[in-house]
Amino acid sequence: MIQDDPPVWLYSIDVPSTPASKLRLAAYPKPLNFERDSTGAVITYSPGEIIHEDVRSDTEGSVPKIRLTLQNITREIGALIEFYGGLTGQAVRACCLKLSTLPDGLPIVDERYEILESATSETEAVLTIGNTSLTSKQFPDRRISRTYCGHAYGRAGCGYDTTRPGAMTTCTKLLDGENGCIDHGDDEVAASLTRRHPQRFLAFVGVPRVSGVGVT
Numbered sequence: 001m002i003q004d005d006p007p008v009w010l011y012s013i014d015v016p017s018t019p020a021s022k023l024r025l026a027a028y029p030k031p032l033n034f035e036r037d038s039t040g041a042v043i044t045y046s047p048g049e050i051i052h053e054d055v056r057s058d059t060e061g062s063v064p065k066i067r068l069t070l071q072n073i074t075r076e077i078g079a080l081i082e083f084y085g086g087l088t089g090q091a092v093r094a095c096c097l098k099l100s101t102l103p104d105g106l107p108i109v110d111e112r113y114e115i116l117e118s119a120t121s122e123t124e125a126v127l128t129i130g131n132t133s134l135t136s137k138q139f140p141d142r143r144i145s146r147t148y149c150g151h152a153y154g155r156a157g158c159g160y161d162t163t164r165p166g167a168m169t170t171c172t173k174l175l176d177g178e179n180g181c182i183d184h185g186d187d188e189v190a191a192s193l194t195r196r197h198p199q200r201f202l203a204f205v206g207v208p209r210v211s212g213v214g215v216t
Contacts, residue, residue, distance in 0.1 A: 005098050005099055005100045006098075006099055007096050007097065007098055007099070007108065008026060008027060008028050008032060008096070008097060008098075008099050008102075009026070009027040009050065009052055009094065009095070009096050010024070010025070010026050010027075010032065010034050010045050010094075010095045010096075010097070011023075011024070011025045011026075011027075011045075011050065011068070011092065011093070011094055011095075012024050012045075012092070012093040012095075013025070013087065013090060013091075013092050013093075013115075013127075014087075014090040014091045014092070015080070015084060015087070015090065016084055016087075016090065017084075023077070023080065024043065024044070024045040024046060025045055025046055025047075025048045025050060025070065026045035026046065026047055026048065027048065027049070027050040027052065028047055028099075029047050030047050031044050031045065031046055031047055032044070032045045032047075032099075032102055032103075033045070033102055033103040034095070034097070034102055034103050035103060035104070036103065036104070036161070036193070038161060038163040038164040038165075039164070040164070040191075040192075040193065042103045043103075048070060048071055049070075049071040050068060050069065050070055050071075051067075051068070051069040052066070052068060052094070053066060053067045053068075053069070064130055064131070065116060065128050065129065065130040066113065066128070066129050066130065067126060067127070067128050067129075068092075068126070068127045068128075068129060069124055069125075069126050070124060070125045070126075070127070071123070071124060072120060072121065072122070072123055072124045072125045075122065077120075077125050078120035078121070078122075078125045081118050081120055081125055081127075082120060086115070086117065086118040087115045087118060087127070088115055088116070088117065088118065089114055089115060090114065090115050091112060091113070091114055092112070092113045092114065092115060092127070092129050093110070093111070093112055093113075094109070094110075094111045094112075094113065095107040095109065095110050095111075096108045096109035096110075104194035106196070106199065106200075110157075112131075113129035113130055113131060114129065114130070114131070115127055115128070115129055116128045116129060116130050146203055147174065147175075147203060148173040148174065148203065149171075149173045149174075149175075149181060149201050149202050149203060150202040150203065151200065151202050153170075153171045153173070157200070157202065158200060159196045159197075159200050160184050160188070160196065160197060160200075161193075164191070166191065167187070167191075168183075168184060168187055171184065175198055175201055175203070181197045181198040181200075181201045182197065182198050184197040184198075185197035185198055185199075
């Protein structure tokens, strides 16, 4: 059955070109637009036949992996992967959104991986992606607070475009007040952009307050 408003998967793959670029693909038969660049123009994802397999893991506690299979009929994708050494270690962003929410909707799923290995043939390219081993990361890797936002300012999780002309350049990481999250949302509206803030404010309200004499 054909859905009137299907979920669609979009993939952004870092390419170590000079300057750095991204390969943007949509698992959909037509080009799709998602998010905007620093000028406010929509970013286009090229159509492609992409198979997104379920997470694969083993009993040895290895890092879970996912396999992406991309069509390579024109051999362009395969040639790009081979030219850049299999793209090993490059970042991959995988987003799932309802078709009707494009280009400015918030993803239902928004995940980050890195390419662990790749293989190409005349008809397809297979990327094995996964998360970096926890033993190689600092933990926790972000500030855990009931009042401060945990997103890195201006990065994908935050969603505020610090590169556009007239954009705010600092953030207090607080919900309100001057240069706070609500203030950034007001700035987005003033610039005729979709308000993403304070919807993206990431705080951990369950963290107990701490005073000079202990937990209250």
